[in-house]
Amino acid sequence: MIVAERKPFDEIMEMVASCKRVLVLGCGGCVTVCLTGGERQAEMLASQLRLAAGAKGLAMEVDFDSITRQCDKEFFANLKKDLASYDAVVSIACGVGVQYMGEQFASARILPGMNTQHLAANTAPGVWTEYCHGCGECVLAWTGGICPIARCSKSLVNGACGGTNHGKCEVKAEMDCGWLLIYKKLQETGRLDELRKLRPPRNWRKDRSDGVRRLVLKDMVEEETKS
Amino acid sequence: MSKTDLTSDALAGLAGTSELLERQWAPCRYNCPVHADVRAYVELIAQGRWREAIDVIRDALPFAAVCGRICHHPCESNCRRTDIDSPVAIREVKRFVAELQGARGASVRKPARQDKAKVAVIGAGPAGMSAALDLARLGYRPTVFEKFPVGGGIPATAIPKYRLPRDVIQMDVDWICAHGVELVTGVEIGKDKTVDDLLNKAGFAAVIVAAGLSRSRSLPLPGGDHPRVMGVLDFLTALAFDKPVEIGRDVVVIGGGNVAIDAARSAVRLGAARVRAVCLEDEQEMPAWQWEQDEAREEGVAFIHRRGPVEVVRRGDQVAGLKTRKVTRVFDEQRRFSPQYDDSDTGVLECDTIILAIGQMADTGFVAGSALKLDSRGRLEYNPATHQTSVPNVFACGEIVTAPGSAVEACANGQRAAKAVDAFLSGREIRIDDALPPSIGKIDPDSPCFQAVKRAQRTAVAVEPAGKRSRDFAAVDHNLTIEQALTEARRCMSCGSGAEVLVDKCAACLTCLRVCPFGVPKVIDVARIDSDLCQACGMCVADCPANAIIAKGWQPGSLIERTKKELAALKGRKVVAYVCGHYAPATAWSAQGEDAIPGVAEIYLPSMCRLSTAEMLHALEAGAQGVIVVAAEIGADRYPGATERIRKRVQQGRDLLQEIGLDAGRLVLVEEASKGREAVRAAIAAAADAIAPM
Numbered sequence: 001m002i003v004a005e006r007k008p009f010d011e012i013m014e015m016v017a018s019c020k021r022v023l024v025l026g027c028g029g030c031v032t033v034c035l036t037g038g039e040r041q042a043e044m045l046a047s048q049l050r051l052a053a054g055a056k057g058l059a060m061e062v063d064f065d066s067i068t069r070q071c072d073k074e075f076f077a078n079l080k081k082d083l084a085s086y087d088a089v090v091s092i093a094c095g096v097g098v099q100y101m102g103e104q105f106a107s108a109r110i111l112p113g114m115n116t117q118h119l120a121a122n123t124a125p126g127v128w129t130e131y132c133h134g135c136g137e138c139v140l141a142w143t144g145g146i147c148p149i150a151r152c153s154k155s156l157v158n159g160a161c162g163g164t165n166h167g168k169c170e171v172k173a174e175m176d177c178g179w180l181l182i183y184k185k186l187q188e189t190g191r192l193d194e195l196r197k198l199r200p201p202r203n204w205r206k207d208r209s210d211g212v213r214r215l216v217l218k219d220m221v222e223e224e225t226k227s
Numbered sequence: 228m229s230k231t232d233l234t235s236d237a238l239a240g241l242a243g244t245s246e247l248l249e250r251q252w253a254p255c256r257y258n259c260p261v262h263a264d265v266r267a268y269v270e271l272i273a274q275g276r277w278r279e280a281i282d283v284i285r286d287a288l289p290f291a292a293v294c295g296r297i298c299h300h301p302c303e304s305n306c307r308r309t310d311i312d313s314p315v316a317i318r319e320v321k322r323f324v325a326e327l328q329g330a331r332g333a334s335v336r337k338p339a340r341q342d343k344a345k346v347a348v349i350g351a352g353p354a355g356m357s358a359a360l361d362l363a364r365l366g367y368r369p370t371v372f373e374k375f376p377v378g379g380g381i382p383a384t385a386i387p388k389y390r391l392p393r394d395v396i397q398m399d400v401d402w403i404c405a406h407g408v409e410l411v412t413g414v415e416i417g418k419d420k421t422v423d424d425l426l427n428k429a430g431f432a433a434v435i436v437a438a439g440l441s442r443s444r445s446l447p448l449p450g451g452d453h454p455r456v457m458g459v460l461d462f463l464t465a466l467a468f469d470k471p472v473e474i475g476r477d478v479v480v481i482g483g484g485n486v487a488i489d490a491a492r493s494a495v496r497l498g499a500a501r502v503r504a505v506c507l508e509d510e511q512e513m514p515a516w517q518w519e520q521d522e523a524r525e526e527g528v529a530f531i532h533r534r535g536p537v538e539v540v541r542r543g544d545q546v547a548g549l550k551t552r553k554v555t556r557v558f559d560e561q562r563r564f565s566p567q568y569d570d571s572d573t574g575v576l577e578c579d580t581i582i583l584a585i586g587q588m589a590d591t592g593f594v595a596g597s598a599l600k601l602d603s604r605g606r607l608e609y610n611p612a613t614h615q616t617s618v619p620n621v622f623a624c625g626e627i628v629t630a631p632g633s634a635v636e637a638c639a640n641g642q643r644a645a646k647a648v649d650a651f652l653s654g655r656e657i658r659i660d661d662a663l664p665p666s667i668g669k670i671d672p673d674s675p676c677f678q679a680v681k682r683a684q685r686t687a688v689a690v691e692p693a694g695k696r697s698r699d700f701a702a703v704d705h706n707l708t709i710e711q712a713l714t715e716a717r718r719c720m721s722c723g724s725g726a727e728v729l730v731d732k733c734a735a736c737l738t739c740l741r742v743c744p745f746g747v748p749k750v751i752d753v754a755r756i757d758s759d760l761c762q763a764c765g766m767c768v769a770d771c772p773a774n775a776i777i778a779k780g781w782q783p784g785s786l787i788e789r790t791k792k793e794l795a796a797l798k799g800r801k802v803v804a805y806v807c808g809h810y811a812p813a814t815a816w817s818a819q820g821e822d823a824i825p826g827v828a829e830i831y832l833p834s835m836c837r838l839s840t841a842e843m844l845h846a847l848e849a850g851a852q853g854v855i856v857v858a859a860e861i862g863a864d865r866y867p868g869a870t871e872r873i874r875k876r877v878q879q880g881r882d883l884l885q886e887i888g889l890d891a892g893r894l895v896l897v898e899e900a901s902k903g904r905e906a907v908r909a910a911i912a913a914a915a916d917a918i919a920p921m
Contacts, residue, residue, distance in 0.1 A: 009886040028773055032734040038772030039732070040841060044883060047844040052887040054848070066773070068731070125741050 026066030027093030070097025136206030144185030151178035275813030295322025352380020354625025355437030357641030421596030475579030482584030675746035724780025725761030732775035765837030800826025853918030
């Protein structure tokens with residue numbers, strides 16, 4: 001799932017400092033699961049904004065709301081608040097939600113309350129670790145189920161670089177070397193031969209190099225969106 | 228609607244959480260014949276909210292004080308705490324609050340207009356008075372006719388005073404009468420007035436016969452026609468009205484029920500040197516409650532089992548003994564009463580007095596001069612579905628038409644009859660809906676929850692030593708003290724009032740599963756919280772990131788409302804202390820303690836797990852200069868892990884304050900809640916002074 005971290009408070013405060021009415025809008029999807037952007041976090045950020053505004057002598061009214069997902073417009077009908085009546089809406093969804101809400105509510109000013117981070121697994125209570133980069137061309141079949149794109153700092157596809165240091169990454173010392181993990185896994189499972197094959201250069205267009213990506217399911221699309 | 232179907236859309240139609248609570252009942256309420264909301268009143272007692280507690284009790288149970296003393300308490304017998312350690316002493320906490328509040332303690336709620344039809348009730352026992360009360364509450368004008376000089380029925384005329392002092396009964400009778408129930412004592416229907424008089428001359432639109440079972444069943448024993456061979460009710464009623472009763476030194480009571488034990492223990496108090504109760508049943512079959520048997524034994528009553536009376540042995544004009552024979556069985560294969568005897572095994576119990584306590588029967592004298600019919604066995608004809616007798620506007624309820632039972636069962640039957648009368652007089656078909664919500668189940672002993680619930684010893688009721696209590700008719704046991712009542716009520720596990728998942732908000736994030744001290748939530752597609760297991764601590768409610776878990780038993784939003792109100796009442800410094808109420812003295816809850824700390828609003832919470840970080844911030848928003856969270860020390864917390872979790876929430880709150888440039892020191896955690904009022908007070912005062920000196 002997508003994990004996102006709340007922006008530093010000062011940054012949010014600066015965005016809304018001139019506003020009289022602010023809505024903090026949570027999302028019931030990924031950011032609720034990673035405990036940073038759900039209804040309760042919206043409630044707490046709203047509380048912080050009111051307290052800070054009060055301390056600064058600003059007359060700011062702050063409400064909160066949350067919907068099931070900010071990335072599906074059908075859920076917008078469930079909004080209990082009228083976005084257009086606020087000077088700013090601080091979305092604490094991922095960046096998708098911020099933009100998509102903005103697109104759908106042209107008259108509202110949707111601001112990001114989060115820094116969207118990565119695709120993660122919940123590796124321990126309160127800990128979300130990146131496992132997938134969303135590169136568009138999965139290689140996990142021959143890497144022992146460990147992603148060299150996401151878990152090697154250099155996203156190398158043909159083995160470790162020379163910077164591996166006692167199993168740790170030279171880019172980030174606390175991070176395991178992704179390629180060492182791959183090597184060990186293949187060794188354990190008797191599949192080291194996979195590494196003898198030289199992998200051709202990846203098609204990076206499937207990552208970000210070919211512009212905005214779109215997934216289209218032919219059996220589901222309606223006529224007007226097929227083009 | 229099953230509990231998993233609850234969505235926030237469905238919730239939108241709910242008024243508060245009461246509708247949620249009504250969907251499933253705790254077994255204490257389910258099994259109570261009048262379905263008193265036991266959990267609600269025990270929780271109120273646990274908070275020292277006496278007035279509200281007695282109102283909840285009396286809402287369903289008119290004879291709250293009587294039942295506090297003598298109820299057979301099916302609530303306790305079905306208490307889910309039984310499997311954990313021992314049931315909550317529900318009857319004792321009820322007694323405590325009923326007697327503490329007295330006759331005028333509970334609110335009297337009656338309609339502004341009581342101008343509906345007049346209804347006569349025959350018999351001022353639990354059934355009749357309960358029927359009259361409910362009719363008065365519906366706007367009718369009930370008059371209760373009682374042949375004895377006091378109201379209360381059997382509790383007043385036969386139950387010995389050592390079990391039920393008269394002023395206790397009077398509390399209930401007075402409270403019922405305050406609702407516009409007229410009680411006319413010393414009038415015997417069938418003798419002084421007839422049912423027909425009531426209907427045709429006195430202007431009553433309906434009559435309810437609730438005459439009870441006021442006569443002893445007799446046994447045609449050869450030689451039994453003697454003043455020293457007496458019916459149990461004659462004996463007990465004479466005692467109840469302080470009339471002289473002559474018994475000898477050596478008493479045999481025939482019977483194995485509770486009334487037989489009342490007679491035996493009364494005989495001990497009258498000075499009999501030897502009192503024996505002889506009954507057909509063995510110790511296990513005997514219908515008397517075990518604790519009654521135990522207390523009787525302690526007072527010197529001996530039980531002789533499996534003997535049936537044959538004849539009274541006379542020596543001259545004196546009673547000399549009771550001839551008995553061996554009982555080979557009491558019940559047949561279908562558990563019907565069908566005793567068989569071995570006539571070759573007989574013996575004589577020497578005695579000079581015999582009390583027959585083999586059951587009671589109705590005094591049907593009220594039939595005289597009316598069209599009421601008795602069946603072939605002399606019982607009043609009546610339809611249990613409609614409570615109607617052979618005369619359509621004469622109804623019947625209570626023990627005269629049901630099996631002999633306890634006071635609370637009679638109350639329930641009287642209430643049912645009141646519904647029937649109301650339907651009849653309103654021109655509706657009499658159709659009484661006896662359907663109940665389902666009861667929540669047992670706690671699975673193999674669940675982690677079962678192990679995690681903190682064990683807590685049941686509060687023992689102080690009982691006078693046997694040697695002292697057998698000397699007179701003074702009450703044998705003591706009421707709980709305030710501290711004991713609080714401690715005991717806090718053992719209640721709040722069954723069925725816990726978490727409810729709003730499935731369309733749930734993101735299946737697993738937080739509930741991770742924070743629950745009892746391992747109750749399961750996340751399958753969404754979170755599922757089994758109400759059989761939930762301990763209502765509120766941990767998940769306060770931590771759910773989606774606000775997708777609500778509490779059935781309380782409104783989280785109400786805390787901040789209360790906080791605002793209390794802050795507004797403070798002068799000068801404004802500090803809020805949210806204090807764990809588990810150890811709080813009764814005065815703490817009232818917020819009127821004489822030892823209030825200046826400029827501090829102390830707000831007690833039944834569970835600290837319910838206090839969310841957001842609520843701590845909201846208190847500051849409401850104008851508090853500081854928030855002091857007073858939790859119990861780790862290990863003393865009511866719910867395992869509660870204080871550790873509260874620490875994290877307070878730290879989170881402090882971080883959020885720091886982030887916005889406010890002093891994190893405005894949010895303080897004190898872990899001393901179990902150390903007693905003085906220590907808690909001192910800790911709060913010190914923390915408040917550190918935040919905002921006076």
